[in-house]
Amino acid sequence: MTLSINDLIAAQPTEVCDADLTQPIFEFDGVATYGPGASKDDVIPDPVIRRGQLPVEYQKMTPEELDGRIVAAREKLGEDVVLLGHYYQRDEIVKYADFLGDSYQLANAALTKPKASTIVFCGVHFMAETADILSSDEQAVILPNLAAGCSMADMADEESVDAAWEELLEIYGSEPDENGKQPVVPVTYMNSSAALKAFCGRNGGIVCTSSNASAVLEWAFERGQRVLFFPDQHLGRNTGKAMGIPVEQMPMWNPYKAKGGNDDETLAAAKILLWHGFCSVHKRFTVAQIDKARADYPGCKVIVHPESPMPVVDAADASGSTSGIYAFVEKQEPGTVIAIGTEINMVNRIAAEHPDKTIFCLDPVVCPCSTMYRIHPGYLAWVLDGLVEGEVRNQIVVDEDIARDAKVALERMLAAVPS
Ligand code: 13P
Numbered sequence: 001m002t003l004s005i006n007d008l009i010a011a012q013p014t015e016v017c018d019a020d021l022t023q024p025i026f027e028f029d030g031v032a033t034y035g036p037g038a039s040k041d042d043v044i045p046d047p048v049i050r051r052g053q054l055p056v057e058y059q060k061m062t063p064e065e066l067d068g069r070i071v072a073a074r075e076k077l078g079e080d081v082v083l084l085g086h087y088y089q090r091d092e093i094v095k096y097a098d099f100l101g102d103s104y105q106l107a108n109a110a111l112t113k114p115k116a117s118t119i120v121f122c123g124v125h126f127m128a129e130t131a132d133i134l135s136s137d138e139q140a141v142i143l144p145n146l147a148a149g150c151s152m153a154d155m156a157d158e159e160s161v162d163a164a165w166e167e168l169l170e171i172y173g174s175e176p177d178e179n180g181k182q183p184v185v186p187v188t189y190m191n192s193s194a195a196l197k198a199f200c201g202r203n204g205g206i207v208c209t210s211s212n213a214s215a216v217l218e219w220a221f222e223r224g225q226r227v228l229f230f231p232d233q234h235l236g237r238n239t240g241k242a243m244g245i246p247v248e249q250m251p252m253w254n255p256y257k258a259k260g261g262n263d264d265e266t267l268a269a270a271k272i273l274l275w276h277g278f279c280s281v282h283k284r285f286t287v288a289q290i291d292k293a294r295a296d297y298p299g300c301k302v303i304v305h306p307e308s309p310m311p312v313v314d315a316a317d318a319s320g321s322t323s324g325i326y327a328f329v330e331k332q333e334p335g336t337v338i339a340i341g342t343e344i345n346m347v348n349r350i351a352a353e354h355p356d357k358t359i360f361c362l363d364p365v366v367c368p369c370s371t372m373y374r375i376h377p378g379y380l381a382w383v384l385d386g387l388v389e390g391e392v393r394n395q396i397v398v399d400e401d402i403a404r405d406a407k408v409a410l411e412r413m414l415a416a417v418p419s
Pocket residue numbers: 101102103104191209210211279307320321322323
């Protein structure tokens with residue numbers, strides 16, 4: 001059965017963060033709210049469907065009919081197609097995934113099936129781009145709905161980062177110090193466009209994910225005096241703080257202000273310059289929610305994703321990437337009450353998979369990642385049927401020059417943090 005947002009609300013009776021989400025899925029998909037999905041430098045595939053233009057035949061199919069189409073297409077395609085799914089995907093998609101994981105695990109998974117001619121990526125745009133960069137030239141990567149972007153990734157664009165970089169080189173110079181350390185090392189979160197990963201590749205920088213950010217920052221500080229971290233200020237700040245860097249030495253860099261809005265003294269002491277990006281799902285978690293969980297369930301455990309604001313991470317018992325949250329839940333004794341600060345589809349799934357524990361989302365308002373939510377079985381059936389007919393639909397193709405430089409930064413991450 002296909003769960004709509006209304007089923008999620010029924011499972012945890014409450015309000016929803018965006019009224020548009022309560023619309024039937026294909027109508028929601030036509031809503032011109034956030035969800036461009038594509039990075040600026042994308043090669044737009046052909047054929048492509050625009051938002052809300054999935055062929056009507058697929059929009060009208062019942063969940064059972066869609067399931068039949070997906071299963072039949074997968075049987076025909078066999079091992080020629082591998083399906084990767086992020087933990088935030090809805091259950092109706094997760095059940096078809098060959099690999100389910102966090103963004104780091106999925107980047108690695110893209111490398112493990114070199115014989116599959118097509119990788120169908122059920123996640124968001126930057127993840128599919130990464131799979132295209134890491135997979136072989138013969139492999140095609142498909143994102144079933146091209147409107148599945150990431151609003152945080154789009155908060156750092158290439159022009160703004162280029163301009164910030166120029167300014168930083170003027171402030172700090174471009175020559176290494178007496179220990180051979182560069183003035184600034186750029187570090188981009190995986191949740192960024194391929195163009196920004198390429199920027200890092202060209203400028204001695206690296207990519208990180210939420211599961212390896214501290215190892216990557218250590219790599220960066222072995223090579224540089226300070227770091228420019230984008231787009232997620234919270235992951236940067238939380239990771240830096242856990243490494244012992246004082247908050248005053250992690251100023252924000254506002255691209256619309258001279259010197260990022262900082263004075264000379266702050267810039268001289270800075271260790272991490274934090275871009276002003278954030279995740280709209282994780283910024284909703286608050287210390288008051290944690291206090292309430294503890295008041296309602298004395299002794300409960302609280303774990304949050306490190307994209308949450310620093311006071312929330314500090315107040316929680318633990319923080320971790322999506323796979324880290326899974327591992328934390330597994331380690332708890334039966335009977336434990338666990339409040340989780342991350343995306344609702346994943347929290348509901350962990351709760352269902354661990355009936356011996358009481359698990360709930362810290363946020364009482366249902367707030368899924370609205371772009372992950374755009375991958376619906378209708379789109380999956382449509383792209384798989386296309387493959388059966390010999391047509392690659394919604395292919396993600398990263399420009400060759402960008403892919404080459406982005407791969408350098410990704411490979412630095414994979415080498416710095418062996419799986
Ligand atoms: P993970 O790397 O933990 O899977 O997180 C990706 C993401 O987008 C979280 O919002």
